[in-house]
Amino acid sequence: FAFVGQIRPYKGVLPLMDAFRALPDADACLWVCGAPSDAALRTRIHARAEADSRVVLDLRFLPDGDMLARTRAADCVVIPFREVLHSGSLVYALSAGARVLTLRTPFATDLDGRMGGDVVRFYDGEMSTGALAHAITAPSVEGRVYDSPDLAETGASAITFYRSLRARVDA
Numbered sequence: 001f002a003f004v005g006q007i008r009p010y011k012g013v014l015p016l017m018d019a020f021r022a023l024p025d026a027d028a029c030l031w032v033c034g035a036p037s038d039a040a041l042r043t044r045i046h047a048r049a050e051a052d053s054r055v056v057l058d059l060r061f062l063p064d065g066d067m068l069a070r071t072r073a074a075d076c077v078v079i080p081f082r083e084v085l086h087s088g089s090l091v092y093a094l095s096a097g098a099r100v101l102t103l104r105t106p107f108a109t110d111l112d113g114r115m116g117g118d119v120v121r122f123y124d125g126e127m128s129t130g131a132l133a134h135a136i137t138a139p140s141v142e143g144r145v146y147d148s149p150d151l152a153e154t155g156a157s158a159i160t161f162y163r164s165l166r167a168r169v170d171a
Contacts (some may be wrong), residue, residue: 001132004067004075005089007059009041012080015127017048017055019129022129026054028043033058033070064116071096076135079103080127094119101135 001020007013013032032124036042036059049055059078062070071077077093077103086107093100094115102108104122112120121138123131 001028001076001078001136002033002070002094003078003080004033004062004070004074006030007032007034007036007041007045008084009037012082012127014044014048015054015082016078016080017045019127019132020055021048021052021131023132023136025133025136028054028132030055031058031070031074032056033062033067035059035061050080068096071098074098076101076121078132079128082126091119099135160170 002159003013003016007109008104017030017032020028026061030052032045034056036045042059045057045059045095047059058066058070071093077098079087079089079093079100081087084103084107087102087105090100090102090108090111094111095130098126099119099121101121101123104124108120108122112118112122121131121135
């Protein structure tokens with residue numbers, strides 16, 4: 001599993017680490033890669049990682065190449081955001097060809113459907129050990145069995161949507 005990107009409290013990295021720690025799979029590994037928003041969050045992440053030798057930390061700003069490499073190397077990119085309307089992290093991970101575990105939202109389910117389905121694994125409510133266990137045992141997570149799509153159409157739709165919101169605010 002991997003969490004890749006900027007680490008902010010709302011992104012749910014600490015609950016992800018707690019859920020992972022309870023995962024009995026001795027061969028599982030969790031990479032937490034990205035820069036925490038502040039020193040207190042960094043300290044809390046380090047403390048949780050010390051409790052589980054299967055957790056690997058790379059707590060720095062990731063240049064594009066490193067971010068892409070870690071995203072592609074993971075069997076499953078976890079996006080444990082607590083509440084989200086849309087997710088650039090989800091679009092990024094899918095465009096990099098990664099399998100993803102994320103909160104079930106209308107945006108995520110629509111994007112999964114545009115990808116042909118069965119690319120995104122979902123959980124409801126809070127991140128849990130059960131969600132991680134399901135994601136790691138799901139057949140589609142065991143390897144890259146799809147080609148990364150061109151997400152230009154999805155990106156263009158998002159831009160159009162945001163411009164329409166901006167037009168409402170400016171009106």
